[in-house]
Amino acid sequence: MSFSRRVSLQWIPDQEDPEESTSTYVITSPNNEFVDIRIYSTNYPYTTEKQEAFDKVFQWGITGVEEPIEGTSKVNFKHEISTTEVMESVKTGKLLEECRGEPDVGDFSTIEGSEDRRETGSMVNLETGRKTDYIEIWRSLDPINHTPHNEVREPKETTDIPKVLVMEVNQVGFQGKLVRLGNWVQALVLNRSTKELHVIRYHFDTLLKNWVRLIQYAGIDFPTDFAGNVGDSVMIYCIGILAD
Structure with missing residues (x-):
């Protein structure tokens, strides 16, 4: 189980420097079931009664199951719902099943001198519509003590068991x-x-x-x-x- 925040995203070779335009959190259960929500920072927090078009508020949302690929440092994120696929279905009028994307596989590694993790892979850049290599940096957080105003990293050892x-x-x-x-x-x-x-x-x-x-x-x-x-x-x- 894990509670992670994305620190940055960089498209290779399109971007010279990493950036982060969203508030992205992923919550994963002990059985590797996850909900990944990526909302544009300019819209966050978002609790307005007048709801705007989904793609104007959110970059992406995913639910599914994480499947570690045995013998590698890669994880297959098996999507059950992907909002990009839903938006494609709405836009084209196709069945949702016809809008399924390619497998979402990320390769994770440690970063020397940092507790953050690096994820590399290739996926469609929603701004360009092209499949592009990427680097994402992820930070593991404490799901009990982290708050919206005070970042608390995941402790190396703890006796607190999160609900x-x-x-x-x-x-x-x-x-x-x-x-x-x-x-x-x-x-x-x-x-x-x-x-x-x-x-x-x-x-x-x-x-x-x-x-x-x-x-x-x-x-x-x-x-x-x-x-x-x-x-x-x-x-x-x-x-x-x-x-x-």
Whole structure:
């Protein structure tokens, strides 16, 4: 399990220097289920009732499962939902299954003199539409003590066990995932019939004793605590629709 922030992105050879125009967090469960939300920094936090077009607010959102490739330092990020594929489906009128992208494989390595990690690979640059080599720098954070205003790195040793919650949304017409780790939770859900996307990122403020909404896009109100067992159902609500 991990809670990571992307520090920078660099397109090779298009960019001379790395940069970061988003607030990108990835929350991964002990079973390697993940929610990856990349919102443009100019829009963050985003909790407005008047919702803009998804691609004007977010760079990318992904849910899926991380699959380490045995014998290598590579990870295959198996996408269950990719917002770029959803946007392509909306734009072209094609079925979502016809808009699937290529495998998303990243090669990870350590950085000398740093606790951050380097990821290299090749993917489509959304600004140019071309498949391009990239370098991403990732930082592992403490899911209990990190806050929106105070960065706390993942401790090398800890006795604190973060609370973990993973919810699968698998209802007729809906698909998605919620992952909570410690005091942070992210979710991405797709209404397959309307192609509407629902996104959240919440942080539990231990002083205020409540959840602070950093991203609330579209209408689903997600539970952040669930006392059930694997396979149990929970109700979630969105505008005009009830799903479990």
